[in-house]
Amino acid sequence: MLIHRIAAQLYTAEAPQVIEAALDAGKDATLAVSQSGRVLMLAAQFARRPRPVVYIVSGEEAADRAARALAAYVGLEHVARFPERTDYPWQDKQPDDAIVAARCAALGRIARGEACIMVASARALLRCVPPAESRYWASTTFAVGEERPFEDVPRVLVGMGYTASDAADAPGLFRVHGDSVDIFPAQAREAVRIEFFGDDIDRIRRMVTSTGQTIGDEQQVEVFPCRELALTDDAVHRMHVALYQASRDDTAIAALLELVDARVVTPELDRFLPIMYEGTASPLAHMSPDALVVLSEPRSLFDDCTRAYEELERRAGEAGVSHLDGLYVRPQQLDFGRQQRLNYVSIIRAGGAVTAELKIEQPAIAGSDTRFISRMQEVTANRFACVFAAPDRGARESLELSFTDEGIPFEESLQTAPENEGAVSPAISVRVADRLNLKRIERSESAPEQTRHAAPDEARGSHETQTPGAQQSKHESKRPRPKMDQRGGGVAVPTLTRGRVTFIDLPLPSGVVVPEAHLAVFSISDLNARMDARRGRRTARRVDVTEVTFPFKPGDYVVHATHGIAHFASIVRQEVAGKERDYFLLEYADGDKLYVPLEQVDRISRYVGPDGQNPRLTRLNTADWSRATKKARKSAKKLAFDLVDLYTRRSSITGVACPPDTPEQLEMEASFPYEPTHDQLDAISDIKADMEAPKPMDRLLCGDVGFGKTEVALRAAFKCVDSGRQVMVLCPTTILAQQHYQTFFERFAPFGVEVEVLSRFRTPGQQKRALAAFAEGKLDVLVGTHRLLSSDVNPANLGLVIIDEEQRFGVQHKEQLKNLREQIDVLTLSATPIPRTMQMAISGVRDMSLITTPPTGRRPVIVHVGEYDPDVVSAAIRLELGRKGQVYYVSNRVKTIDDAVDRVHEAVPEARVGVAHGKMSPREVEDVMIDFSMGRIDVLVATTIIESGIDNPRTNTLIIEDSQRLGLAQLYQLKGRVGRSATQAYAYFMFPGELPLTQEATERLTALSEFQELGSGMRIAMRDLEIRGAGSLVGAEQHGNLSSVGFDLFTQMLGQAVAEARGETSGEVEVASVAINLPADYYLDEEYLPEVDRRVLVYRKVAAADTLAAVDEAQRECEDRYGELPLAARNLFDRARLRIRAERLGLESIALSAGRLVYQGVDVPKAVAFDLRDRLGAVNFPKSRKLSVPYKAGAGAGTGVGRGLDANDPAGPVAAALRVLEQLGPSGDDD
Secondary structure (H helix, E strand, O other): OHHHHHHHHHOOOHHHHHHHHHHHOOOOEEEEEOHHHHHHHHHHHHHHOOOOEEEEEOOHHHHHHHHHHHHHHHOHHHEEEEOOOOOOOOOOOOOOHHHHHHHHHHHHHHHOOOOOEEEEEHHHHOEOEOOHHHOOOOOEEEEOOOEOOOOHHHHHHHHOOOEEOOOOOOOOEEEEEOOEEEEOOOOOOOOEEEEEEOOEEEEEEEEOOOOOOEEEEEOEEEEOOOOOOOOOHHHHHHHHHHHHHHHHHOHHHHHHHHHHHOOOOOHHHHHHHHHHOOOOEOHHHHOOOOOEEEEEOHHHHHHHHHHHHHHHHHHHHHOOOOOOOOOEOOHHHOOOOOOEEEEEEOHHHOOOOOOEEEOOEOOOOOOOHHHHHHHHHHHHHOOOEEEEEOOOHHHHHHHHHHHHHHOOOEEEOOOOOHHHOOOOOOOEEEEOOOHHHHHHHHHHOOOOOOHHHOOHHHHHHHOOOOOOOOOHHHHHHHOOOOEEOOOOOOEEEEOOOOOEEEEEOOOOOOOEEEHHHOEEEEEHHHHHOOOOOOOOOOOOOOOOHHHHOOOOOOOOEEEEOOOEEEEEEEEEEEEEOOEEEEEEEEEOHHHOEEEEEHHHHHHEEEOOOOOOOOOOOOOOOOOHHHHHHHHHHHHHHHHHHHHHHHHHHHHHOOOOOOOOOOHHHHHHHHOOOOOOOHHHHHHHHHHHHHHHOOOOOEEEEEEOOOOOHHHHHHHHHHHHHHOOOEEEEEOOOHHHHHHHHHHHHHHHHHHOOOEEEEOOOOOHHHHHHHHHHHHHOOOOEEEEOHHHHOOOOOOOOEEEEEEEOHHHOOHHHHHHHHHHOOOOEEEEEEOOOOHHHHHHHHOOOOEEEEEOOOOOOOOOOEEEEEEOOHHHHHHHHHHHHHOOOEEEEEOOOOOOHHHHHHHHHHHOOOOOEEEEOOOOOHHHHHHHHHHHHOOOOOEEEEOHHHHOOOOOOOEEEEEEOOHHHOOHHHHHHHHOOOOOOOOOOEEEEEEOOOOOOOHHHHHHHHHHHHOOOOOOHHHHHHHHHHHHOOOOOOOHHHHHHHHHHOHHHHHHHHHHHHHHHOOOOOOOOOOOOOEEEOOOOEOOOOOOOOOHHHHHHHHHHHHHOOOHHHHHHHHHHHHHHHOOOOHHHHHHHHHHHHHHHHHHHOOOEEEEEOOEEEEEOOOOOHHHHHHHHHHHOOEEEOOOOEEEEEEEOOOEOOOOOOEOEEOOOOOHHHHHHHHHHHOOOOOOOOO
């Protein structure tokens, strides 16, 4: 097999040889190796020394991944999965027969000493099974021609836990009819029909379960038990002795004993396991003595078992079961077997107690074609043995074409190739096919019959040369076939050729690079790996001004930075010199009017005062506005110094800078099951840059509910732990803390990172142990509610605090967090940030990252606002139930929540309804939430307890009664509980029709209808501030300033003052711009974009854009939504590009005058000046820094009098001016 050839190359490294030597000597060993390298290491080791192996990992998902990867390397026939049972012995729940059969099949193979790899999670081994001598896992085989009494077959099957039924249409069922027995083996995917002739098995046929038809013959079928017990004579006797007295008084127990006497195995027997045998055992007790136990992160495995056992104790206690002895193994007693042991530990956790260390690199081929090709050229140039797994033929051919173009040598060696045929066997040896490998292979082989004794002429004959790009698979006749080993008996296969890419068709889930072994294994999946291809980018993302300022439309009060407070009357179109352009018409006091051109609309902001009242309009041409701005700017400077004080102290503190990303960091990030958005990658880049800097980080991450803030926080937390420090994750609610704990634990457990949670779901004893471990530095990540801020939480080396849903914490907690910020990194997550946090971030006191891009496939939630109507409620719930979904029904009064349940029952009598509120016990709430997540509840009637931390993709309808009582941010947060998948979601905000709504309630509900687009969290926060007023934001002393200039302008002033307080340069509120005088139409036509508020937004985006990318993005949004741009609209965007390029080149003006385009203030490079002169007849004036280019009808490039730019070109003068400007120098965006 191919794995033998890969193993031969891998074992040229020292670490695998050291481990193999220790195991051959009968010793235990510990290898420090990254998670991504463990499966390859285990597969290679198994190929070289086939034996029974038990591979134990943390978590069922990790076990599934490991099993799939191992099967790709060594073959499915050599891998057995031992899954966890999710049923409980004290429940009357039917166990999953397929799971039980898989456990029996896997354990049976290991017990018999079969050379295979059994993969299990640690918690799957906690459930006790009968003792080893019971051989409960033994299977039964039915073979054609075998003699077996027909009447014995049902008895045998019943004894194995199978159930007689009318149809064998599910695993664990059988049916006897005529002289045939239909059986659905619990481990199989289809049923079989065994036809008897007398007592002889005449025929075995596969069956189509849905129709009962037979479709093919089999020579034999193996049937595994679907119960983990065996009714031996001794077990039956013990049952009678233990239950005889109880059976006299209990008819159910008496009936059970009758079934036991008949050797009928039923699910109810699981609870009696301890009395059926002298002693139960762990599944590991059944392992053969020569088995090898491989533990992935032993410390994490024990912690995983401890958590699982504590959960089992809790559930058992609720069911009235006093102890678990005999049913489950205590973690302290689970020693993972007494057989030989190999431990895999993370390099970051290795310490000194390791036998060897193997450094691993990530494939690093994702991101771009250039990066991919460069990486492949690098490994081939360094003479690596390079394997590329691409199961799809079309993908292989495409890659081979690319490699041919780039001169990268390659060959094909598919599974059907002679050198890869066969199964894993110790009889296979590897002969040298590459002279460079000769000495390395000889050092790694210990057996005399191995490659080092191969004849020199054989080695020479095996070494082949190949020209770059040649596909060896198309010349099979030239390939050396496997040869019998000269020592006799074995089969010799060639090594992998170094310096060449070998394409294979194995479905490897991911690749790995082992530099010491000169081995690189790549997978087609690595090309799509979720990595930040822009890892080196460390420039902070600029925030779009329209994302962090208040939107406005005609009819609103606005503030012009130069002229003051006005009423935005309308957008008007006026003709100037025969060309049309739009203006914003502002009305001031005494009827004065001001027409603002589009290029200056970024100087206009929405007026938001301190108390939500209408402002007094400014009088034009007076000193009123200058006095107001002067006073406000002075106050802003004073406030800025107060705000910056804390952050100045932080800047002066030398914190601990995290190192660059390690392979473990990249590996953890690659395990993210989704494609991160660009905004996520930008935020991750910003946060990592902060953490790698010596000063403490204080960053606000704003993103809508479900937009991926948690994934960003996970990567930051891992980076902190990877640098040797601890992390606290602060959550507002117990449920959210529990959810974060599960997420962090599942992602971090494979890397040996210790995670715990402090919440009311934890007993005092568990909390005490967690706090002690955190204080001793044994615990890496501690998740919890405000309990984390208690005085008894004393981390050993805290490096990062992550605050989720910051808006939910009170003033006292925020003061405690404020003190923390002076010393450590702080990352704050919020969908609707509290106004002061938002204002501090906008003004530059705190750093901010925005995630405004929704995940792929996400749809906006459709909002309905209206009076409470039982018919609407009934229709909404039935619509959701009709598509197999679930419903949140929010009633925020505990006293009357039962009435809400009655209303739901009345509206939809058939619905299964559950209740959850804050006055229920933690266990009761958790049980309801679990039932809801498992689909056992259709409608969850709850208080706002569901606001945080409930993620259920099946729930896509939200109904809130009395919505007028809740705040805007809270309503928006609740809306985020639905629509977390690609399914269309609905939110119904209802209010009682008999009560009049207050003005604030009306505005809040109106805002929910207005902001239905994805990513509206920041705008909701600003609208909330607008409704409530901004007076409380900066204190009473600033009330007058906010009233005079408005919140947005005051924030801009504050931002300048903050920059000055920090000693940074900052421009004024008004920045001098390039004068552009090009006669053309500039506007968005009403027929093209009819919504006036959208037109205002686009105009503001274009005017405020300071990068070409921002202009491109705004144009792309327009075209995606409204279609191709008309000429006037194209001119608008091109004018913005002209402005940006001209400002960066230092131009003063661009004008069309007397048939010439004149660029003033430009230094034209000589080569460019000569080129423009020769092609367009341009004249450059170096001393006056002016360039003049002819622009007239009929002109063109070339020689002669007619040179120049053609004024008849329909693109117009703006596009012509931009084409010339692009040649004058780089923009800063694309150079």
